[in-house]
Amino acid sequence: MPNTLTVSIQDYLKNIYELTESGESASTTALAGKLKISAPSVTGMIQKLATSKPPLVEYQKHQGVTLTKDGRKAALEVIRHHRLLEAWLVQTLGYSWDEVHEEAERLEHVISEDFERRIAAAMGHPLRDPHGELIPTADLKMPLEDSTPLSALRPTRKGVIQCVKAADTELLRHLETLGLVPGAEIEIMEYSQFDHNLTVKVGHKTTVLGLNVTSKIYIEES
Amino acid sequence: MPNTLTVSIQDYLKNIYELTESGESASTTALAGKLKISAPSVTGMIQKLATSKPPLVEYQKHQGVTLTKDGRKAALEVIRHHRLLEAWLVQTLGYSWDEVHEEAERLEHVISEDFERRIAAAMGHPLRDPHGELIPTADLKMPLEDSTPLSALRPTRKGVIQCVKAADTELLRHLETLGLVPGAEIEIMEYSQFDHNLTVKVGHKTTVLGLNVTSKIYIEES
DNA sequence: CCTAAAATTTAGGCATACCTAAATTTTGAT
DNA sequence: ATCAAAATTTAGGTATGCCTAAATTTTAGG
Numbered sequence: 001m002p003n004t005l006t007v008s009i010q011d012y013l014k015n016i017y018e019l020t021e022s023g024e025s026a027s028t029t030a031l032a033g034k035l036k037i038s039a040p041s042v043t044g045m046i047q048k049l050a051t052s053k054p055p056l057v058e059y060q061k062h063q064g065v066t067l068t069k070d071g072r073k074a075a076l077e078v079i080r081h082h083r084l085l086e087a088w089l090v091q092t093l094g095y096s097w098d099e100v101h102e103e104a105e106r107l108e109h110v111i112s113e114d115f116e117r118r119i120a121a122a123m124g125h126p127l128r129d130p131h132g133e134l135i136p137t138a139d140l141k142m143p144l145e146d147s148t149p150l151s152a153l154r155p156t157r158k159g160v161i162q163c164v165k166a167a168d169t170e171l172l173r174h175l176e177t178l179g180l181v182p183g184a185e186i187e188i189m190e191y192s193q194f195d196h197n198l199t200v201k202v203g204h205k206t207t208v209l210g211l212n213v214t215s216k217i218y219i220e221e222s
Numbered sequence: 223m224p225n226t227l228t229v230s231i232q233d234y235l236k237n238i239y240e241l242t243e244s245g246e247s248a249s250t251t252a253l254a255g256k257l258k259i260s261a262p263s264v265t266g267m268i269q270k271l272a273t274s275k276p277p278l279v280e281y282q283k284h285q286g287v288t289l290t291k292d293g294r295k296a297a298l299e300v301i302r303h304h305r306l307l308e309a310w311l312v313q314t315l316g317y318s319w320d321e322v323h324e325e326a327e328r329l330e331h332v333i334s335e336d337f338e339r340r341i342a343a344a345m346g347h348p349l350r351d352p353h354g355e356l357i358p359t360a361d362l363k364m365p366l367e368d369s370t371p372l373s374a375l376r377p378t379r380k381g382v383i384q385c386v387k388a389a390d391t392e393l394l395r396h397l398e399t400l401g402l403v404p405g406a407e408i409e410i411m412e413y414s415q416f417d418h419n420l421t422v423k424v425g426h427k428t429t430v431l432g433l434n435v436t437s438k439i440y441i442e443e444s
Numbered sequence: 445c446c447t448a449a450a451a452t453t454t455a456g457g458c459a460t461a462c463c464t465a466a467a468t469t470t471t472g473a474t
Numbered sequence: 475a476t477c478a479a480a481a482t483t484t485a486g487g488t489a490t491g492c493c494t495a496a497a498t499t500t501t502a503g504g
Binding site for chain 1: 481
Binding site for chain 3: 264269
């Protein structure tokens with residue numbers, strides 16, 4: 001086990017985790033898309049990860065990969081770094097939630113465990129990052145997320161936004177102007193079965209949201 | 223000009239700057255020593271830096287290198303990052319001055335200009351890092367250092383420690399216990415012409431320091 | 445001034461992590 | 475069930491940045 005994984009490997013593991021977690025299969029093509037590299041490059045790397053000591057992924061030709069226990073630990077370490085950093089950048093340097101992703105993306109690979117501990121302690125060991133996403137614990141377990149995608153809710157349900165799973169700056173800025181941020185109370189007013197649009201009320205604003213948006217907003221029902 | 227220099231190149235430029243600044247010549251061997259890589263590797267890289275567009279170093283076979291204007295800018299950018307980071311780690315995360323170097327060494331290569339601006343502003347645009355070393359300005363000029371190496375002073379001279387040019391954890395911890403930190407008032411009590419030891423008084427402590435130490439402590443005379 | 449030691453460069457290699465083109469395997473539509 | 479399209483892998487190549495061994499140049503002591 002290379003005690004210190006390369007930046008590339010960390011990125012692969014993180015992205016495999018994210019794909020797997022969201023229910024998709026971590027296929028060569030999907031990974032290539034997320035990582036913005038060619039499919040053959042991905043094949044090469046996952047072959048390497050599958051045969052490393054210890055193996056970080058389980059891999060059978062043409063069937064995508066899953067993380068081994070070691071691979072998952074490594075992925076959660078990177079994700080913990082990323083989310084703690086996002087929280088830290090927002091809380092101490094006044095970054096807004098749409099600006100933090102890129103910076104955290106680079107820092108996550110180079111901070112020490114000491115740095116991780118210090119920022120976690122300084123923030124009082126936060127459970128979620130600025131987008132409401134759960135932060136893996138110090139012992140690298142991912143807490144259970146009990147919220148529901150907004151897209152799964154129907155009129156008259158109410159709840160509180162727990163989390164917005166998006167990195168796109170434009171979308172995040174847009175959602176913020178609509179008040180669609182973690183902690184906001186939301187009520188589903190209308191549903192269109194044709195385009196899956198939802199009409200929702202936040203504060204005294206009413207907005208129509210498409211599936212692309214509602215599938216990224218997670219609600220704790222009340 | 224690769225608008226974004228690799229980590230390796232940034233390290234070369236920074237180390238060339240430091241060697242040149244301290245009066246030594248940036249020879250292949252000296253660089254290899256500082257960077258902890260082999261001499262042939264250094265030769266290869268400086269040839270590359272000398273022929274890049276624009277050239278980052280000036281180089282003539284067997285005669286070491288000097289930085290071009292572009293190379294110096296790039297070096298000062300890295301050094302500004304490093305020193306701002308050291309200050310920030312100490313001020314906001316409670317790092318001690320002997321712990322910050324390694325962390326800053328990795329972070330300096332990945333922070334954005336936005337991050338740089340934010341931490342500089344958050345600290346009120348500090349002039350010096352925790353070791354008292356001058357921080358290059360935002361427009362990448364190095365301020366003039368007017369202090370004198372302690373090793374150049376003789377008995378009865380007094381002054382204030384401006385800066386300690388050392389990265390070694392052990393030494394820094396030792397100096398801290400002796401009160402030999404930036405801002406401390408110091409008086410030279412005795413000089414030994416045989417071993418160049420200086421006996422100095424800080425507070426009510428009196429200490430004998432060898433040339434290895436006195437050459438690293440810089441004093442503003444009073 | 446001459447030669448041995450030190451410094452430096454050249455030559456040839458290796459690992460990482462990407463790429464494109466071509467071959468192969470899988471999948472899905474009819 | 476078949477076959478074309480899609481997905482994936484194989485083959486072969488590139489750039490970076492390091493290495494060791496050997497050749498060359500510089501330097502300093504006698």
